[in-house]
Amino acid sequence: MRTHQFVLDNDLVRMFQNGEESALEALISRYKEKIFSTIFYLVKDKQLAEDLFQDVFIKIIDKLRSKNYNEEGKFLHWALRISHNLCVDYFRKEKRNQTTSGDHNNLFDLLELNGDAADAKFVTGQIHEKIRVMLDNLPDEQREVIILRHFADLSFKEIAEITNTSINTSLGRMRYGLINLRKMMEENQMVL
DSSP states (O other): OOOOOOOOOOHHHHHHTTOOOOHHHHHHHHHHHHHHHHHHHHHHHHHHHHHHHHHHHHHHHHHHHTTTOOSSSSSHHHHHHHHHHHHHHHHHHHHSSSSOOOOSOOOOHHHHOOOOOOOHHHHHHHHHHHHHHHHHOOOOOHHHHHHHHHTSOOOOOHHHHHSSSSSSHHHHHHHHHHHHHHHHHHHTTOOO
């Protein structure tokens, strides 16, 4: 099997469109953690995130096969926009105003620590749980921008495009989200 480690996203897309299935596997492997993490933080339910993640790649495959991809090397951005839109569609369909809480497995459970010390894992687990709780308490728009910026590593321009807002609105939501996180930390005397 051919290695795709150093192949550009656009080239992988073309290779997949020309029948090389392993090119799609490379794209999925390259971005699955960021896409899944973003979906999970938006819906806060592991099973739902897994279902939506599968739906995202079904939609990606359909669009690639029908040659409806023209993002010029921005595959991750395009995939995250599809992910965001599917999450929004899901909540519109379910007529929910707030996301549901799933089990307590989350992105932080997937992170590996550099040390094997039980104390370090315990402390890190506590910090991750505090962050998750604080994010859960933010307004949806603020939480979404923070997740897209810090967990998906998107620029504010990309966040604005995904959320159909202006860059200034995205920046403002980030600012107010961080202010609210600081207030929560002060009110609960939390130290990270």
